[in-house]
Amino acid sequence: MDRSAFDLAETVRYSGDLKYDSVASSRGVERLRNIFRHSGLLVSPQITPGIYSALSDALQNLGILELTPDAFVYSSPEVNASCFLGDEADFIISMSSSLVTLMKQDELSFVIGHELGHFLLNHSEEILEKDELRTLRVKRAREISADRIGMIACGSLETAVRAMMKTVSGLPSELIRFDISYFASQAAALKEDKFNDYAASATHPSILIRTRALINFANYFNGDRFEFLARKEQLDKMIEADFRKHIDGCIVRALELQDRENEFWRFAAACLENGKFSKGDQDKVKSEFGDGMLEKLLNLLRDRPVNEVREIVSQNLHRFT
Numbered sequence: 001m002d003r004s005a006f007d008l009a010e011t012v013r014y015s016g017d018l019k020y021d022s023v024a025s026s027r028g029v030e031r032l033r034n035i036f037r038h039s040g041l042l043v044s045p046q047i048t049p050g051i052y053s054a055l056s057d058a059l060q061n062l063g064i065l066e067l068t069p070d071a072f073v074y075s076s077p078e079v080n081a082s083c084f085l086g087d088e089a090d091f092i093i094s095m096s097s098s099l100v101t102l103m104k105q106d107e108l109s110f111v112i113g114h115e116l117g118h119f120l121l122n123h124s125e126e127i128l129e130k131d132e133l134r135t136l137r138v139k140r141a142r143e144i145s146a147d148r149i150g151m152i153a154c155g156s157l158e159t160a161v162r163a164m165m166k167t168v169s170g171l172p173s174e175l176i177r178f179d180i181s182y183f184a185s186q187a188a189a190l191k192e193d194k195f196n197d198y199a200a201s202a203t204h205p206s207i208l209i210r211t212r213a214l215i216n217f218a219n220y221f222n223g224d225r226f227e228f229l230a231r232k233e234q235l236d237k238m239i240e241a242d243f244r245k246h247i248d249g250c251i252v253r254a255l256e257l258q259d260r261e262n263e264f265w266r267f268a269a270a271c272l273e274n275g276k277f278s279k280g281d282q283d284k285v286k287s288e289f290g291d292g293m294l295e296k297l298l299n300l301l302r303d304r305p306v307n308e309v310r311e312i313v314s315q316n317l318h319r320f321t
C-alpha cells in the first residue's frame with residue numbers, strides 16, 4: 001500500500017500522541033462489519049451519494065488512493081463517529097445518523113478525516129499503557145493528531161471548527177453564527193482549574209482546547225512538510241502547556257505523586273535488603289522523603305518481622321510499576 005498518507009500523518013502527529021508498534025488483528029473488525037451490515041447502512045454512491053462524496057474527498061485530500069473503507073451510518077440521537085482498526089488495510093468507520101444529519105458535506109469530510117487519522121496513526125486500543133492515567137493522557141493527545149488530519153482532509157480550518165462547534169452543541173447551521181475568533185476567545189478566557197471534574201476523566205480534550213490547538217496548527221502548517229517539521233516542536237510545546245493548564249494538570253500531578261511514591265518504595269526495599277533498618281538508613285529516608293514517610297515505614301516495621309514488611313514493600317512496588 002502507498003505509504004504517503006501514513007507519512008503525512010506521522011509528520012503532523014502531536015508529540016503527546018506516543019507511537020506504539022503493534023499489529024491489530026482484523027478478526028474483531030470482520031465481526032463488527034457483520035454487525036454493522038445488519039444494524040446500519042453501508043455508505044455507497046448508489047444509496048448515500050452525499051456522504052460517499054464526503055468520504056471520497058477526505059480520502060483524496062489525504063492521499064489515500066488505493067483504499068475505500070467501509071463506512072456505516074447507524075440510527076442514534078447521539079452525535080458520534082468512531083473508527084475500528086483491523087490490520088493495515090482493514091478498518092471501518094461508523095457514524096451516527098444525528099452526526100451525519102447535522103453536518104454539511106465538507107464538515108463531514110473533517111469528521112471522516114479525523115477518523116481516518118486514527119487509522120493512519122494506528123490508534124489501537126490494544127497498545128495503550130498499562131497505567132490508567134497515562135492511558136488517559138495518550139488518548140487525549142490522539143485527538144489532537146486526529147483533528148490535524150481531519151483539517152487536512154476537509155481542507156479548511158473554518159470547516160473543521162464549524163464541525164467541532166456542531167459536534168459539541170448538537171446544533172444545526174441555522175442556529176449557529178460561526179464566529180471562530182469569538183469562539184477561540186472563550187478558550188483564551190479559560191481559567192486554570194486544578195480540580196476540574198471534566199479533566200479528571202474525559203477521554204477527549206474539550207472542544208475549546210481542541211479548537212485552540214487546531215488554530216495554532218493551521219498557523220504552523222501550510223502544506224510544506226519540511227517547513228512544518230522545523231517548527232513542530234515549538235507548536236507542540238505550546239499545546240502541551242495548554243493541556244497541562246486546562247486538561248492534564250491533575251493527571252500530571254497524580255503521576256508525579258505516583259512516581260514519587262514508587263521511588264519511596266524502591267528506596268525502602270533497598271534499605272530493607274539486608275534484613276534490618278539501620279539508623280543510617282532511617283536518616284536517609286528522613287532526608288529524602290521526610291518525617292511522614294519515615295514514620296510510615298517505622299510503623300510498618302513495629303509489629304511485623306522484616307520479611308513480612310519486605311513483602312508489603314514489594315507489593316507496593318508492583319502496584320506502581
Ligand SMILES: [Zn+2]
Pocket residue numbers: 114118142143146
Ligand atoms: Zn477521535
